[in-house]
Amino acid sequence: MIPLLRGASLVANFALFAGVPYLAGLPVAGAVAVAASCFLASWWRCGCAPAGEPASGELLAAAAEAASRMGAPPPAYVRVLPGWTAGVVRAPRRSYGVLLGDDVAAEHRVAVLAHEIAHFTTGDLAWEPFTDGPARHLLGLSRKVPPCVVIACPFALLGAPLARATELRADRLASDAVSSYPAILRQVADKMGVRGSLLYPSLASRIRHSARISK
Numbered sequence: 001m002i003p004l005l006r007g008a009s010l011v012a013n014f015a016l017f018a019g020v021p022y023l024a025g026l027p028v029a030g031a032v033a034v035a036a037s038c039f040l041a042s043w044w045r046c047g048c049a050p051a052g053e054p055a056s057g058e059l060l061a062a063a064a065e066a067a068s069r070m071g072a073p074p075p076a077y078v079r080v081l082p083g084w085t086a087g088v089v090r091a092p093r094r095s096y097g098v099l100l101g102d103d104v105a106a107e108h109r110v111a112v113l114a115h116e117i118a119h120f121t122t123g124d125l126a127w128e129p130f131t132d133g134p135a136r137h138l139l140g141l142s143r144k145v146p147p148c149v150v151i152a153c154p155f156a157l158l159g160a161p162l163a164r165a166t167e168l169r170a171d172r173l174a175s176d177a178v179s180s181y182p183a184i185l186r187q188v189a190d191k192m193g194v195r196g197s198l199l200y201p202s203l204a205s206r207i208r209h210s211a212r213i214s215k
């Protein structure tokens with residue numbers, strides 16, 4: 001199912017990137033060039049790690065443990081960001097970096113990082129610039145430039161089925177690797193908020209999914 005959703009998301013993004021300039025009067029070659037440029041910008045943006053503080057030895061150890069549980073190499077870097085957040089970023093030489101908020105409790109780190117590393121082990125990062133990456137970055141830009149949400153919504157709605165499938169798969173793999181993952185997901189639900197609700201599955205559905213697969 002996920003390969004089909006990836007293909008559909010790629011085609012939909014291309015249609016949006018190329019369709020608007022084409023309808024605005026640009027020739028086909030020009031519209032294709034615009035779409036290629038947009039995908040290139042998305043590829044570059046998806047590989048850019050946000051600025052953050054160097055990780056402590058304790059956090060590096062947690063990241064290494066999470067990687068080991070997921071059958072992945074250690075991350076190329078670990079950055080600490082303010083607040084409650086977590087993420088994984090494509091790094092050079094087929095590697096990855098992980099990001100973690102300083103509000104994530106120490107007892108939750110391995111489980112949260114296992115979910116993020118699952119996106120690397122399943123190849124989600126390789127497809128990200130062409131599938132759900134454009135929607136996510138447009139939604140992020142809309143926080144600074146509110147009108148961008150109008151542009152982001154079509155990308156987010158078309159990419160939502162893929163984002164839902166990959167998030168639930170990462171939950172399943174993290175649950176397999178960390179037995180306490182479903183319980184930890186419930187504990188941190190109130191801190192994760194509703195960010196990305198246009199693109200990602202609700203926390204309630206993720207908790208129900210993790211509870212089912214842990215039985």
